[in-house]
Amino acid sequence: MAALVESIYKGITYRGAEGQWAWILHRASGLGIALFLYMHIVSIFVAAIGPGPYAWVHATLYTSPPAKVLEVFLLFGVLYHAANGMRIIIIDFFPTLGKYQRTIVRIELVLVAVVLVPAAIITLHSLF
Amino acid sequence: MRIKMRIRRFNPETDSSPWWGEYWVDVEATDRVLDALHQVKWYQDGTLTLRRSCAHGICGSDAMVINGRNALACKVLMQDVGDVCQVEALRSMPLIKDLVVDMEPFFAKYRAVLPYLINEELPAAGERRQSQEARARFDDTTKCILCAACTTSCPSFWANEDYIGPAAIVQAHRFIFDDRDTAADLRLRALNDVDGVWRCRTVFNCVQACPREIDVTRAIGEVKLALMNGGD
Numbered sequence: 001m002a003a004l005v006e007s008i009y010k011g012i013t014y015r016g017a018e019g020q021w022a023w024i025l026h027r028a029s030g031l032g033i034a035l036f037l038y039m040h041i042v043s044i045f046v047a048a049i050g051p052g053p054y055a056w057v058h059a060t061l062y063t064s065p066p067a068k069v070l071e072v073f074l075l076f077g078v079l080y081h082a083a084n085g086m087r088i089i090i091i092d093f094f095p096t097l098g099k100y101q102r103t104i105v106r107i108e109l110v111l112v113a114v115v116l117v118p119a120a121i122i123t124l125h126s127l128f
Numbered sequence: 129m130r131i132k133m134r135i136r137r138f139n140p141e142t143d144s145s146p147w148w149g150e151y152w153v154d155v156e157a158t159d160r161v162l163d164a165l166h167q168v169k170w171y172q173d174g175t176l177t178l179r180r181s182c183a184h185g186i187c188g189s190d191a192m193v194i195n196g197r198n199a200l201a202c203k204v205l206m207q208d209v210g211d212v213c214q215v216e217a218l219r220s221m222p223l224i225k226d227l228v229v230d231m232e233p234f235f236a237k238y239r240a241v242l243p244y245l246i247n248e249e250l251p252a253a254g255e256r257r258q259s260q261e262a263r264a265r266f267d268d269t270t271k272c273i274l275c276a277a278c279t280t281s282c283p284s285f286w287a288n289e290d291y292i293g294p295a296a297i298v299q300a301h302r303f304i305f306d307d308r309d310t311a312a313d314l315r316l317r318a319l320n321d322v323d324g325v326w327r328c329r330t331v332f333n334c335v336q337a338c339p340r341e342i343d344v345t346r347a348i349g350e351v352k353l354a355l356m357n358g359g360d
Contacts, residue, residue, distance in 0.1 A: 003287075010219050010286045015196035019332030023283060091330050095349025101332055 018105040026084045029077035036074055065127050072120045079115055083108045130154055131206060133164055135176065136216035137226050146216075146223070149173070157207035161194055164213060165201060165227075177226040185339060188275030191218055192227050198277040198337035218280040220289055234276050237292045240318055241300035246311035262307045269302040269347050271340040278334035278344050290323040294334040294344045297325055301347040304354060316355055325351050 011024055043061050047054045061067055087104050091097055097104070133153055138146040153167045162183055169176040180190040183202045190201040193216045195209055206213070221229035247256070272295065279285055279293035300319055304312040319325040325348060334344040 007283070007287045011283055013196060014193075014219070014281065014333070016281070016331065016333045017336050019330070019336075020283065023329055023331045088330050091345070092349060092352060095346040095353065098330075098332070098335070098343060098345045098349065101330075101345075 018102045022084055022087070022105050022108075025080060026088075029081040029084075032074070032077045033081060036077075068123055068127055071123050072116075075119055075123070076112070076116055079112045080108075083112050129157060129206065131164065131209070132212045133168055134212060134214040135165075135168065135226070137176070138217075138223055139175070139225055149176075155206045157205065159206045160202050161199075161204045161206065161209065161213060161215065162190055162201040164206060165215065177224075177228050179228055186273060188273035188277075188339075191275035191277040191280075191339070192216065193219065198281040198333075200275060200277070200339045203339055218276055220280055220286050221276070231276065233289070234279060234293070234295065235274075237279075237296040238274065238299055240292065241296050241303075241315050242311060242318075243299040243303065245303065245306065245309050246314075247308055248310070256308045258306075258308055265307075266302050266305040268342050269298045269305075271342050272298050272302070273340060274299075275339060277337040277339060278342075281333040281337035282328075283331050283333065284327045284329055288323065288327065291327040292319065292321070292324050294328070294348060297328075297348050297351055298342060298344055301351055304351065312354075316351070319351055320355055325355065328352070 011020070014020065039061070043057050046057045062071075087101075087108050090104070091101060131153055133151045135149045135151065136146050137143070137149045151168045151172050153164045155164050155167070162180055165176070165178055169178070178190065178192075178201075180202065181187040183190070185200055185203045188200070191198060192201055193199075194201065194204050195214050198218065201215070215227065217223055217227045217229050221231070221234065224230050274295060276295060278298070279295045282291070282294055285291045285293050297319060300315045303309045304315050328345070328348045330345055330349075332345050335342075338344055
């Protein structure tokens, strides 16, 4: 645990460039997606208890206003993780593209934003 | 110009943990961080301990974390560090004293990739000839000076100090793609280990940190591809 904390401290305090922040965000989004999946499995399992608790849990977890905001974060996490994963795969198979990695990170973020912004508007529309 | 030097100090005989020492130095804009460290050591506190040898970016002995980023103290100019210059020892290496770390674990990994030409056959005409194209194949990775700036900037290495690290992979690359060498398989086998080349997460900190401007991640990528293709 101490090693993990120390490793996180080094990651935050080292002045890396786009690649380092892309990597940190990749890890954070991966953890977020994993947590969501666990939550999703538990929420589905509530159906075994009965329709009442199932409906209550789903109304709380997926349709309440805070859940809608979290849904946008989840969407960002999934989109970013997928896009960044593609960037890593591309650079792994074509190492010479590494010299353009800063540009590739920026293109990746633009692509994420292009999908995320309209999706976020649709998701949050019901709140206004 | 007057600059504040913040130096992470540690004396194993008197300190239980590292602490930040602050020193004011008068330097020229074109002085290097190493000159400022010399000022501190020679005129303010002789106990400050650091490594340096050639002081011209060739020997690689004065790699350290300067303002949060790995670099050679003899290559960073004071005009580029701002009003405060923060200096600390390389990370994730056993700290011996002040800015000096134990490089032995680093060199053990270097030795693990057999960093020398292996070819049991006698050269045909007294020497091993090589075309310019064949030499160019590994030219970039011949520039490594083993300063450890890349390896100690790597998040995979921070998380797992058993990771062989970018520097050793660069050294392996230098011989794997040398057409005079015959032991690429041995090196690739060493790099195919659980703590080998696959721990690279293409973070690119190593490329940014390398004082010799080696495209480290590209070299690592080429070794990964060589492994996938079952040889070089």
